[in-house]
Structures are given as C-alpha cells and as structure tokens.
Amino acid sequence: MKKFTAVLLTASLVVASASMAMAAETEMETEPTLTVEEKSEGVMTHDEYVAAAVDDEVTIETYVQAKQSWWEDKATLYTQDQEGAYFIYNLPCSEEDYEKLEVGTKIRVTGYKAEFNGEIEIDGEGATFEILDGEFIAEPLDATELLGTDELIDHQNEFVTFKGMTVEAKEDAEGNEVAFLYKDGSGQDGDDLYFDASVNGETYTFTVESYLCDNTTDVYNAVKELKVGDVIDMEGFLYWYEGVNPHITSVTAAE
C-alpha cells in the first residue's frame, strides 16, 4: 500500500509538473498580446483619434511615457496606450499635478487635435486632463526594419527601438567629419544633438531633444562620445517633423 501511495504521489507530481510547464509555456506564448482596455464612455479609441480631423475636439485615455518639459503651468508629454501614441503639447498642468505624472500614469485628456509640420498632437490650449487609476508602460517597438517605409508613420510618437545602426559622419562648420552636431553645427553644449546612423545601406538622422534629455543625461553624454563607425542600439520616441524625427532617449553599444 505504501509503495502504491508513493508511486501515485510521484506520478501525480510528474503530471502536475508537466501541466505547470505546459501552462507556463502557453502563458509565455500569449504574454506578448496586450490586452486593449475598453475605453470609458465618450473616450476615443486610437483609431478614432487618428481618424479625427485637425481642430476637432478629442478625448483620449492614455499613459504618460515621458515628460518633455513643464513651465508656466504647461506640460509637454509623450504618452501611449496599448493601441498607439499621443503627443500632448502645452497641456495646462499645475506643478503639483506634474509631479504626480510618473511614467505609466493614466490620464484622460480632452483637447483639440492639431498638426505642426507633420507632428500630430493634442494642442494644450483649451485642453483639460485628469489623472486616473491605472498604469501602463510601453515596451519599445523594434522599428529598425520600418525605417524608410510608409508604415512607419502608423507608429508616430510611439516608444521604439532601433538596433544595429552604424554611426555615420556629419560635417561641422569647419568641414570636419564628426559623429554628431549641436543643431546643424551652429549650436553649443546644451542644445539639441543631431547624429546620423545607417542600416541596410540607408542613413537616417536622430535627435537628442535637449528638453527631453538635457546635457546631464546619460544619452546626451553617450552621443557626445560616439565615433563614426560605432554600431549602436537606440530607444526613443517616434516624433515627427516633416518626416520622422526620433527623439532618442537611450544609446548603447549594439548587443
């Protein structure tokens, strides 16, 4: 009897372990699928937001992914939900509320859709927002292969990554080859940094936006250390200005 019980227990353990392993595997397979939250009444889906015309009033629920700046009670935010991203410019926001806006914080924003040289955004003038319960931090989308494709704009303002890019030379005011420029070469330390990197034979321009990442940040200083030919991975936001203009928040040596 004791032997039978032992065998039974062992068998149960084996079956249970196998079931757990299968369950875990199933879970791992399904994990990448994001659960899209149902929107509150009167709140637009991302598709509806995209479809709205410029100057239409829009209401969205989204999550703060980065804070670019705050002054005179106005905040500029990179936000994203499970469906897509929303750039919010000059949102009326007290200092107290701004401090509450951690990465991942859920907010509901009502304002007017606007476009500035290709960048789709919510114009803060006349906009309101409230902080809601909930948290979502976006994983970066690998947009390396989307570079140069018409599909890229579908991910405007999203948190993305570019991998295995090679730093290319730019020309400074004296005609020297350099890995980066302050602005177009007319600027100085503390200004936005611009650098070129290539993949698949095409070269693209990237920006360290100095309000988002000033000259005390790791990314700003990492770019200052770049050498032409370095192979790097980057993360940042897919900002737009007459074409894509990624605002880079992280630069590391390619894995």
Next chain:
Amino acid sequence: MSRLFMKNSDVSPNRKSVVRYENFGDKVITKSMAERTRNMMARAEEALIKAGKVTYRTKKASARAARLLALVFSLLFSLTGCHGKREQRTFEIPETFDEAGKYEITFWAKNDTNKTQTGIYKKAISDFEKLYPNITVNLRLYTDYGKIYNDVITNIATDTTPNVCITYPDHIATYLTGQDSVVPLDDLFADEKYGLGGGELKFDSPAQDEIIPKFLEECAFGGSHYAIPYMRSTEACYVNKDFVEKLGYTLPEMLTWDFVWEVSEAAMEKNADGTFKLNGQNVLIPFIYKSTDNMMIQMLRQKGAGYSTDDGEIQIFNDTTKELLETIAKHVKTGAFSTFKIGGYPANFLNAGQCIFAIDSTAGATWMGTHAPLIDISEDKLVEFETAVMEIPQFDPEHPQMISQGPSVCVFNKADKQEVLASWLFAQYLLTNDVQIAYSQTEGYVPVTSKAQESEEYQDYLQREGEDNVTYYDVKLKAAKLLLSHTEDTFVTPVFNGSASLRDAAGQLIETTTKSVRRKATADDAFFKKLYTDTASLYHLDQGSAQMDPDAVVTGAEALGPLPLTSKLLLAALAAAWVLIAGYLFLTGLRRKNRK
C-alpha cells in the same frame, strides 16, 4: 526613399530648436519655441530653466525668479520714471586703452540656426583678438532673442551680465531698469580716439555718419543711444508666382491685402476627390504669416490706426483692429489663411507647393524656394516653381510701409572702465566691412553702414544675383535688395518698458482669432470683446491705458486679482517701517522739546 523620412537632414527639425529667424519683440522672436516659438517668452523662460539646472525644483525657481526680476525691474522703472531722467552710473572713457592689462569679455550672440553665421562670429573674434591680443572674447550662442532677454534679466540681478550682447531696443528698455546696466553710447560714438572712426582704433571703423541714420535712430530712446545696429531686415512676401498665374492672376507691382485675399480664396476650389484643384494635394494654405505680431503692427500702421504712443499709452484695442481681425477670421474660416504657430513654417508649405503667399523675414530668405540652400522638407516633397520676392501687402501701395527689424548690439556697464572700453572696441569691430558684409550674406540681411553697403565688395555681391544657389541665391539677394530699396519706408514701434508685451499681445489677437475660428467659434462682437479683455489682462495692458474700451476691459485691479501673500507682507513691512520712522521722529522731537 520614403516620403515620410527626411534623410540626412542638416537642419534642426524640432520646433523649439528650429528658431531660425523668428521675430522677437519688434522683430524677430520665435518658435520653437522653438521653442517652438509658439509662445516665445515661455520657451525662453524654459530655456532659462534649463540652463545648467538639474533639478526640476531649481528649474522652476529660476523661471519664477526671472519673471519676478522682470516685474521688479518694471516697477522700479515706473517709479524712477516719475522723477524724470534716470540717474546713470557715469561711464567715463579712459584717456588711453590699457594694452598691458588682460581683459576677458563675454559676447552673447544670436544666430539663425545657421552654422555659417556661427563661423563668422568666430572669425570676427579671432581677427579682433589678433588686433588686440590683450582682449579675449568668449562667445555664447543663442538662437532665440527671448532666451537672451531672460538670461540678461537674471544676470543683471547678480551683476554677471555679458559685456556685449545682441539685443533689441524693446529689451534694452527693460535692461535699463537695472541701475546703470547698459552703457549710453553717445560719448563713446564721439570719442576722438576710440569712437566711431576714432584715430586710435586698430581697425577701419565707420564714422557715425556712415551708419544708416534710420537704423541708428532705432537704437536711441530716452535721449541716448543704447545700442548700435548690427544687421537689418524687414519682412517679405515670398510668392509662388506659378500658382498665381495658374489661377488667372498677374502679380501687381506692389501687393495689396485685397489682392492677396482674393487670390487666396480663389485657390480654395477642390476636385471631387477632395484634393485642391490648384496643387492636386490634400493640403493647401494659400496665405501663411510667420510673425503675426508684425502682421498686426504693420496693418495698423498702414491704416494709420492706433498701436501705442511713444510714451507707452496702449491704443491697440480699437475699432480698426477689430475690423482687421474680422477680415482675418473670414479667411481663416474658408481655410485661406493660417499662421506659423498653428501649422508650421511657411517655408515648408511654400516649398511643398502647399502655399502661395508666405510672409516671413527677409532674414529667412535662404529657406524659401525650390532651390533654397536650406530646406526642411524631403526632396520628394519639393515642387518646382518660380519664387517672387515682394514687399508685404499694402493698404496704400503708393505709400508702402513695412517694419524694420534685425539685431542690435549693446554694451553692459562694469566697474572696470577699461573692461567697458574693451567691450566697446569689440562691439564697434562688428561694424567693420569684413563682418558686416560677411554676415549680411548669410541671409537676406543688409549691412547697417553705408561704408559696407557702398563698398565694391558688397556691390559686386549684389550684382551677382542668381550665379549660384548658395552665396548668390537669387531669392536671398532679392530679399536684401527689397530692404535696400525701401529703407525709407520702414518703421519701428515705440520702445518703452512694456513694449515687448504689447507686441506679444498684437500677435496674440491674431493667433487667438485664427485658432478659435478653426475650432468653429463665431467671431462676433461678444467674441472680440472677450478677446480684448483676455488679451489686455494676459499681457497686463489694462493698467493705465486711456484708449481701451471701458466696456470691454476690466480694470487693472480686477485683472490682477487679489494681492499675493508676499505682496501683502511687503506692503505690511513698508507700513511698519513708516510707522517706526514716524515714531522715531516723534520721540526725537519730544526729547528736544523736553530739553528746552
């Protein structure tokens, strides 16, 4: 290459940083903020916040400090203004410049996000230092006049102003509220040794009468010159001539507002698929204005309507302004007009075939046209067209009027007179032909001296229009020639403490009207009444103006709201001090009486 991706862009695409040539104050402010320069001062303050400060709290404190300082200066200015001419710490010109001593001076300069301009500043400094080896000039670059303004205000408080600074007269009016901050230059102009054309100078300086009188006058107020002009520009209307002709019109010799509105409306016709007939695209904004403060100021001037008096009486909230705004609103509603702050840079729309009339500074000419040396859009979006460079539209084309703008240079006072003299020498060096001609060629600027304008080198430059699309880019040279031929038709707005705010308000009236109409608001009497009230309050223009509609504008006290606690404490402290003084005098008097 994808139409969506601008490869290898050499220009800064961020609206904050693309402060290329924007108007501040009476002239060139910006985007950005960059930032964008949609709200210049705000962006400028943000920049101040950012300057070397790490923590958020520090940033905020700095911005508030700057605003507080500006307010304090304004108050001081208004108080001292009651007592006539302000007493200046007299700067006495040293008998001889001390060439044995070492002098390190700072120069805060503005460039238009143009590396050639940066290069010219650096070369000027290098050349100057060779002439005066005992003077070292440290350059600090800005792309936004608003940022310079804020930084100067902050540094006046700590007596750490730069020595030489690119600036605008509107700003100097505020700087002057800091006691003895800016050096009056009249005595320096006239000094035989070191003045304009002085005998002891190591460079070929222009004489005072070789500075274009109109430009020099712009640097004088309160009875003294507080700056020297550095470069001058005006605004131009960059026109897609092909589009105008395609619509069946011929460009007149001088644009009128009626013509521009009519052509813009004619361009709004669409195809069945929603695209515009004119360009076959989904986007067309026939008329875009970059600097709406200039737009309002110039329209009012051309109409002979009120803006402000020389001594700062606010006149802008008048019936003519309302009529102008109603016209603008009408064309916003049809989609025929928009502004930079709302949609983006006029040059980008013009170059993409999405605009007919783009009004911007002549100092932005290198961005205008199919073959412009500086382009912000991808090659596949560029369209081929002929760019006409014309005067801004006029109400009375027989008597054209347009704004004069462009940077000036002021010298800040210091305890060491030799240091001030060294600063003046450098400031004056910026007027030499080498610097004037080189810098003016970077954009549609014109040199501010007849010495440079009439030089063989500059005349040769003007004659070579269109030889290439870089140095001799035809649009740029046409823009410069436009100002050269209309120098006497230019004007500036009165400079007083607060004139910068009035300028902002002028632009805000157009921006708010435009944005509101786009958002389906009705621009009726109630709208304009509220607009006047809100704008006057926002820019503190409702205090002491005699010309504002009393029905439309609340009183200053109402607009400002209750006094903040700090103000109440300050007033209480002042009251207490007076009580103590009175008490002391009373007791002293009593003692004297008792002694007797």
